[in-house]
Amino acid sequence: MAWTEPRRKTKDESGPGGPMTGLISITLQLYCPRKHAHSIGKYLRQYEVQLEDPQLDIHRFDYFNPQTHASFSAKDAQLAVPQNQGYAPGAGGNYVMRSVDEIRSDVQTMFDTIAETDELPTREASPLLRTKLYKHQKQALYFLWDKEQDWQGEEADNRKDSLWQPKYRDNGKK
Numbered sequence: 001m002a003w004t005e006p007r008r009k010t011k012d013e014s015g016p017g018g019p020m021t022g023l024i025s026i027t028l029q030l031y032c033p034r035k036h037a038h039s040i041g042k043y044l045r046q047y048e049v050q051l052e053d054p055q056l057d058i059h060r061f062d063y064f065n066p067q068t069h070a071s072f073s074a075k076d077a078q079l080a081v082p083q084n085q086g087y088a089p090g091a092g093g094n095y096v097m098r099s100v101d102e103i104r105s106d107v108q109t110m111f112d113t114i115a116e117t118d119e120l121p122t123r124e125a126s127p128l129l130r131t132k133l134y135k136h137q138k139q140a141l142y143f144l145w146d147k148e149q150d151w152q153g154e155e156a157d158n159r160k161d162s163l164w165q166p167k168y169r170d171n172g173k174k
Contacts, residue, residue, distance in 0.1 A: 001029040001056065029054050034064060041066030072128055110147065 005025050013020055030051075032040055041051060044067075051067045064071040122138035123145055125131075133141065168174055 001031075003027055027055070029056060031061065034062075037064055037066040076127055 003026070005027070007024070010022060013022075030040065044051060051065050053065065053070060054063060058072075059074055062071070062073050120139040121142050122135060123142035124138065125133050125141060
């Protein structure tokens, strides 16, 4: 899997497909059978290419970095990152354009529903996170997790602070 980071076009750059002399950052996510990992890691190190932990689809495959010996199983990753969520380069989406006022109103409503900080529930971090979290960080983790849930049924209807909103097509399908 490969992608480039978004960047602004420079003044002297020609149109799409035209020549360019600047540097462009590219991210590669490599997949291979485990038996080939050490030779790939050694080859890349010869060219001073350092392997880092993956950013996407970490729940699909077990992970092993032959340079740092960091690893985790796909099962552990599923506990850390909700499936079917997250950024996927090049993937299309069903985005709805909203006005600044609509967004401000939703954000304000969400903050208005926050209880006193001492009363906020906490959520434990994934086992992949090795840093011990403070209470306020666990509260923030719970807050973010709670707001990102796709609540269903009556519970969803009673929530005013959810980031999810049902959208209906012309044919009535949700």
